[in-house]
Amino acid sequence: MVVCGGSVAGVLFGPELLARLNTNDVEAELVSGFDQLSGFDQRPALDGRLLGHFPYDEVMDSRLIVVEPGIELHEDAANAFDAMRQAAAADGLDLRLLSGYRSHDLQESIFFDVASERNQTAEERAMVSAPPGYSEHSTGYALDIGDGEAPETHLSPDFEQTPAFRWLQDHAARYHFILSFPEGNPQGVSYEPWHWRYEGSASALRLFEPARRLVQRRP
Numbered sequence: 001m002v003v004c005g006g007s008v009a010g011v012l013f014g015p016e017l018l019a020r021l022n023t024n025d026v027e028a029e030l031v032s033g034f035d036q037l038s039g040f041d042q043r044p045a046l047d048g049r050l051l052g053h054f055p056y057d058e059v060m061d062s063r064l065i066v067v068e069p070g071i072e073l074h075e076d077a078a079n080a081f082d083a084m085r086q087a088a089a090a091d092g093l094d095l096r097l098l099s100g101y102r103s104h105d106l107q108e109s110i111f112f113d114v115a116s117e118r119n120q121t122a123e124e125r126a127m128v129s130a131p132p133g134y135s136e137h138s139t140g141y142a143l144d145i146g147d148g149e150a151p152e153t154h155l156s157p158d159f160e161q162t163p164a165f166r167w168l169q170d171h172a173a174r175y176h177f178i179l180s181f182p183e184g185n186p187q188g189v190s191y192e193p194w195h196w197r198y199e200g201s202a203s204a205l206r207l208f209e210p211a212r213r214l215v216q217r218r219p
């Protein structure tokens with residue numbers, strides 16, 4: 001069930017909204033954060049990508065709704081996911097929403113904290129996680145899906161062995177969800193069978209146009 005959580009989101013994301021008012025801060029944090037990582041000397045490529053990932057702005061708070069406790073999506077993606085989850089349930093499958101919208105601040109801590117914890121360089125880290133400001137999750141249109149019957153495969157390449165993943169392969173397109181990082185994707189990001197993005201509206205299509213063009217350019 002999709003619950004409208006405007007007030008909840010307002011409380012949770014108040015400080016981030018303030019931080020967002022000064023976009024230069026985001027840029028400054030990005031640069032200083034990267035400087036802390038050994039051997040990092042990357043700057044965005046001509047097509048705007050950083051370590052393979054395209055830049056994405058944060059979705060406006062007013063478009064976000066709470067789908068699960070602590071998980072928000074853009075309202076269009078939330079409605080489509082809700083319909084898809086119900087259809088999957090009718091086929092006996094338990095689609096679990098594991099992650100949705102992430103602010104740039106949250107993405108920054110995911111990227112840098114885990115990188116230093118695991119002693120990864122930014123390049124190594126970017127194979128498995130987007131740098132802050134470059135995650136599809138900040139658009140509210142990207143979501144990580146798991147199989148409720150196989151929690152051990154959550155956020156693992158083994159998810160592709162689950163009935164939920166096979167169902168998604170057959171049905172997700174009908175709900176306008178596509179796999180962002182299939183095996184051998186031209187962005188060079190690790191295969192993520194759990195990470196899907198919504199492309200069922202004009203604004204979503206426009207956001208992901210650079211990523212789509214990169215796929216179409218492939219021989």
Ligand SMILES: [Zn+2]
Binds near residue numbers: 099137142144195196
């Ligand atoms: Zn994801």
